[in-house]
Amino acid sequence: MSSARLTRRFFRRDPVTLAKALLGQTLVRVLDDGAELTGRIVEVEAYLGQPDRAAHTFGGRRTARNASMWLDAGHAYVYFTYGMHFCMNITADGAEVPTACLIRALEPAGGLDVMRRLRSGKIDPARLRDVDLCSGPAKLAQALAIDRTLDGEDLTNSPRIYLRRGRPLAADQIVASPRIGVSYAKEWAQKPLRFHDAASPHISKK
Numbered sequence: 001m002s003s004a005r006l007t008r009r010f011f012r013r014d015p016v017t018l019a020k021a022l023l024g025q026t027l028v029r030v031l032d033d034g035a036e037l038t039g040r041i042v043e044v045e046a047y048l049g050q051p052d053r054a055a056h057t058f059g060g061r062r063t064a065r066n067a068s069m070w071l072d073a074g075h076a077y078v079y080f081t082y083g084m085h086f087c088m089n090i091t092a093d094g095a096e097v098p099t100a101c102l103i104r105a106l107e108p109a110g111g112l113d114v115m116r117r118l119r120s121g122k123i124d125p126a127r128l129r130d131v132d133l134c135s136g137p138a139k140l141a142q143a144l145a146i147d148r149t150l151d152g153e154d155l156t157n158s159p160r161i162y163l164r165r166g167r168p169l170a171a172d173q174i175v176a177s178p179r180i181g182v183s184y185a186k187e188w189a190q191k192p193l194r195f196h197d198a199a200s201p202h203i204s205k206k
Contacts, residue, residue: 006163008156011074015046015092015099018073019195020174022090022101026109026164029144035114037144039106039134040166043196043203045179047089049099054185057098068152069098076161078141078151085138086147090155090163104180104194106134107202108143115143136204173198180205 006025011018022044029037047055049069056066056079068077069091077089077100089100108115108130115133116125119142134140141147146161155162176192183189196203 004165008074018092019044019046019101023169025166037111038109042107042200043105045102046193053188054182074156076153086141087137104137105204106140108133119143
């Protein structure tokens with residue numbers, strides 16, 4: 001696997017193209033103590049910005065919460081939801097074009113013992129299987145200690161979180177389906193904007 005960090009050029013694509021390209025890349029989180037947690041991206045959703053009823057920037061909405069979604073491509077947009085969970089997106093397109101890709105699931109690759117500790121809560125870490133660690137956007141945020149302190153982080157130069165080049169998936173390895181949990185978005189709820197690795201057992205939902 002390459003150790004090369006992904007650059008701005010990689011992220012400057014429309015969100016659908018970027019979502020597919022993100023599959024197979026490696027998300028790297030470096031904790032304050034130097035511990036490195038890594039996972040291969042296996043599930044992503046695309047959010048198309050102002051026309052997309054499911055996007056936080058639908059209709060041009062701009063708030064303190066979603067400000068990072070308006071940044072240049074390759075920034076982290078981390079939000080808090082349901083009063084208990086963090087979710088991480090990566091901005092697409094370019095500055096002032098508020099589109100992004102939600103990272104929905106990872107295949108854990110490095111630092112699994114730390115991930116188990118971060119994910120465990122009241123659960124015995126030994127009971128958490130590998131597929132329990134990052135198989136969902138809130139799970140992976142917890143497992144990698146991703147919270148609002150990383151909102152707006154530039155993934156092209158951050159020492160705390162970035163993407164490392166992996167092995168992209170071929171078109172026939174990618175499954176497209178409707179996004180999850182956006183039934184409020186009317187016709188946009190059924191658009192096939194969720195993409196996942198057809199062979200991975202680590203996705204959030206079959």
